[in-house]
Amino acid sequence: MKKWSLFISIVFVVALLAGCSDKAGDKTIKLAYVAWDSEIASTNVVKEVLESKLGYKVEMLQVDAGPMWTGVADGSADAMVAAWLPSTHASYLEKYKPDIEDLGANLDGTKIGLTVPAYMDIKSIEDLNNADIASSLKKQIIGIEPGAGIMMATEKAMTEYALKDYTLVESSSAAMAQELQNAYDKKLPIVITGWTPHWMFAKMELKYLDDPKAIYGGDEQIHTLVRKDLKEDKKDAYTVLDQFQWSPEEMANVMIAIQEGKTPEDAAKDWVQANADKVDAWIKGAK
Template sequence: MRLRNLIGVLVALFLVCPAVAQAQPEVELAYVEWAETVASTNVVQTVLEDMGYDVEITPVSAAAMWQATATGDVDGFTGGWLPVTQGEYHEKLKDEVEVINKNLNGAKIGLAVPEYVEIDSIAELNANAEKFREEIIGIDPGAGIMGKAEKALDQYNMDNMELVAGSGATMTAVLKNRYEEKEPVVVTAWTPHWMFSRWDLKYLKDPKGTFGQAEYIATVVRPELKNDMPKVYNFLKNFEWTLDECQQVMLWIEDSTPEEAAERWVEENPEKVKAWKQGA
């Protein structure tokens, strides 16, 4: 009797709630641990989980992020900086991935200094190298912006300056410490980033155009996603936001966790989220 009762309960559950037996497939997203990509990835994860999906997010290098999407090891990512910063990866893999939208316009990369620093151009750095401890504070070695910074060292003949590799966290830590001491410091920088909301910073002019003009951040997926998970595909295609919205999440992350900041933003922006879900 107990077995029959158990079978009866399971059948009843299936009839009342067939979703129990038809779980949504898992969505796998890759991301680079840059502030804006952490923000967008966690917001996307939060919304997809609200839609009933299990979502796994994996931090990797930029090169691995593109490659994993091309091979289908992940479903995609929201941090494709184009056309310059990650343009090399896109050019190599453009036939194996799909760029489905521009989720943020007005992105920018370059070298930045505090507003109190008297120089205004990259061309002035080498002559003032000692003031900056003869170093440009960079991020992880595989980042596209680091390649551009290396190129800038050559194009601007900065033989007195050295590019110091590290991570986004170490870069902002150095910036914070020297800013508080009102000491000159130059860092590899990009927008959107919470550091521009927290401190008074300025991009150095780039007369040679080494870092390119304004960029956009794209959502990139494996080509099969549209057929395999059309609702996820449509949601990711609809996902877009502004610099201010992205930087708000980044600021909240600094005072909490990526998950908490994403959940707060999603809760406070229901109309935006509703628009993303159209057709999903």
């Protein structure tokens, strides 16, 4: 009986150690992201680096902003490189800060706000109250996915600037950009929820409307966030995510390549191959 108990104990310990070893050696990782052109670019580049340089199998989880934050906080996602701070995603950071690890900015110099084509004779959000301008815009602001930080900021702006007759049209990043392109090609008036970096600023002459009430904040950063224990069981991936950093111009190159017809995967692969020095800095100490 004692021998049998000893055998059971040994089997249990071996299984436990094997389970821990499997977790530590697991080469799969889940990246959450929102379907904004900027985050499609960045997340696919990180995916390509983790797969081609470290041998990971990366699962991409496309969700809205709220579930993206929730996923990293509860561990159903391992990481994201798409947190717009300090303003756009401020409410999510306040809610989930105890349950995530912020690895800092991976890109400096972002901005959000109401955006119009440069040919429009309008300078400020306050000008949207002009009856002629409101009529020409059909009293619509073309937005993106509900729950996105820029949508919440726009709802606040509509209240603060007394745009009570306007409708904030819920859409998607891709649909919003298409609406803008269609209007731009015909020189029609349009106002959208815009942000940089984004390929549309490289393809069209656009301008942000002045925001004297500072509803949209100033320049922002995009941060990398990971689940609390990622460093313990995927240290190499954690190292890459911690060291991932690039410029708005570099991100724009990937976005434009996608907009011009490349798949996100091919655009990311081409960029990684063409920027070996930058990628080597990201993977330093991970291999």
